Amino acid sequence: MHVLVTGGAGYIGSHAVLLLLEAGHKVSVFDNLSNSSPESLRRVRDMSNSAPELFIGDLLDSDRLDSVLSQTKPDAVIHFGGLKAVGESVEKPISYYQNNVVGTLNLVSAMEKAGVKRLVFSSSATVYAESTQLPLVEDAQRAASNPYGRTKLHIEQILEDLAVSDSSWSIATLRYFNPVGAHPSGNIGEDPQGIPNNLMPFIAQVAVGRRSEVQVFGNDYPTYDGTGVRDYIHVMDLAQGHLDALDFLNTHTGQYVWNLGTGSGTSVLDVIGAFSRACGRQLPYKLVERRPGDIAEYYGDPTTARLELGWKAERGVEEMARDMWEWQSKNPAGYPDYDLDGISEE
Numbered sequence: 376m377h378v379l380v381t382g383g384a385g386y387i388g389s390h391a392v393l394l395l396l397e398a399g400h401k402v403s404v405f406d407n408l409s410n411s412s413p414e415s416l417r418r419v420r421d422m423s424n425s426a427p428e429l430f431i432g433d434l435l436d437s438d439r440l441d442s443v444l445s446q447t448k449p450d451a452v453i454h455f456g457g458l459k460a461v462g463e464s465v466e467k468p469i470s471y472y473q474n475n476v477v478g479t480l481n482l483v484s485a486m487e488k489a490g491v492k493r494l495v496f497s498s499s500a501t502v503y504a505e506s507t508q509l510p511l512v513e514d515a516q517r518a519a520s521n522p523y524g525r526t527k528l529h530i531e532q533i534l535e536d537l538a539v540s541d542s543s544w545s546i547a548t549l550r551y552f553n554p555v556g557a558h559p560s561g562n563i564g565e566d567p568q569g570i571p572n573n574l575m576p577f578i579a580q581v582a583v584g585r586r587s588e589v590q591v592f593g594n595d596y597p598t599y600d601g602t603g604v605r606d607y608i609h610v611m612d613l614a615q616g617h618l619d620a621l622d623f624l625n626t627h628t629g630q631y632v633w634n635l636g637t638g639s640g641t642s643v644l645d646v647i648g649a650f651s652r653a654c655g656r657q658l659p660y661k662l663v664e665r666r667p668g669d670i671a672e673y674y675g676d677p678t679t680a681r682l683e684l685g686w687k688a689e690r691g692v693e694e695m696a697r698d699m700w701e702w703q704s705k706n707p708a709g710y711p712d713y714d715l716d717g718i719s720e721e
C-alpha cells in the first residue's frame with residue numbers, strides 16, 4: 376500500500392514509517408518539522424534501504440494539503456501530526472485547537488477530495504475521565520481535563536460523525552497510554568525540544584548528564600509505592616499497532632477505537648530503577664511536590680486490540696529502558712542540527 380504519514384518525522388511517526396517501509400509499503404511523509412528532524416527519516420532510509428518521500432507542509436495550509444493528497448493519492452493516511460504537550464496546551468489553547476482540530480479537519484477534507492477514506496488517528500488515553508474505574512476500557516466515560524486532551528476528544532467525535540455521515544470511511548482511533556523507548560538499534564528515538572515534560576526522556580537526560588537529577592512529582596499518591604503509576608508502552612509495540620490497525624481497515628469500514636497499552640501500571644520509582652539498571656548506575660532523584668493536574672494512576676485494558684487486531688504489547692519496562700538508553704547514550708544531544716540534503720522533498 377501507499378501510506379501518507381502526517382508527523383512521520385516525529386518520535387512515534389518515524390518508528391511507524393520504519394515498520395511500514397520494512398513491511399514493503401510505499402510511504403510519503405507530511406511534516407512541518409516544527410517538533411521533528413528530517414534526520415530521523417534519513418536514518419529510517421538507511422535502516423530500511425527504502426526512502427520515504429518527505430513533503431514539508433503544515434496541516435493549517437489546506438491548499439498544500441490538497442495538492443499533496445491529490446499528487447500522492449495514498450491508499451491510507453496515518454495521522455500523527457499535532458501538538459502534544461499538556462502543560463503547553465494550558466498556556467496556548469488556541470494554538471492547540473487550531474493545529475490539532477482545524478488541522479485534522481483540513482486533513483479529512485483533503486482526503487475526501489482525493490477519494491482517500493482510510494484513516495488511522497493518533498489519539499490518547501488522556502481523553503478518559505479521571506474518575507474512571509481501572510483498567511480503562513474503550514467505552515469508559517470520556518472527559519478530558521486539559522486543552523490537549525480536549526482536542527483529542529473533539530477529533531474523536533468529529534471522526535465518529537464523519538463515519539456516520541459516510542459509511543465508506545474506514546477509521547481507526549488509537550488511544551495511546553505512555554509511549555516510551557526507542558528502536559533497539561538506538562538510531563532513532565525521542566528527541567524532545569527543551570526540558571522534557573515526560574518522565575522517561577527526562578530520566579534519559581539525567582543518565583547522559585544533561586540534567587542533574589530526576590524530580591519525583593509526589594510520593595503520597597494512593598499507589599503501590601506512593602509515586603505515580605502509568606501504563607508505559609514501548610514505541611515499537613505502539614508502531615506495530617498502527618500497521619495492524621491499517622490491515623484491519625483494509626477489510627472493514629466504519630469507525631473503531633482501540634487502547635494501545637500493556638494493561639499494567641509501573642511507578643515512577645520503578646521506572647527510575649529500570650533505567651538505572653539499563654545505564655549501569657543508580658540515577659539520582661529527589662522527592663518533590665505533586666505536579667498540578669497529575670492523577671495517581673491510570674493504565675489500559677488492551678483486550679479488544681488483542682481480540683480484533685491480534686495485537687498485544689510484547690516489550691516490558693526493562694526493554695523500554697534498555698532501548699531508550701541505547702538511543703540516548705548514542706545520541707546524548709538528540710538528532711544533530713539538520714539540513715535537507717539527501718532527503719527528497721517535493
Ligand code: WQD
Pocket residue numbers: 459461498499500501551552553554572573574575577589590591592593602603604605643666669
Ligand atoms: C508520568 C509520571 C508524573 C516527569 C502525558 C500526557 C499524555 C501522553 C503522555 C501525549 C507521572 C511523573 C513526570 C518528571 C515525574 N502524552 N513525572 N517527574 O503525565 O502520564 O502523560 O504524557 O499523548 O497525554 O498526559 O506522562 O511522563 O509526564 O508523567 O515524577 O519529571 O511521571 O507525575 O506520574 P503523563 P509523564
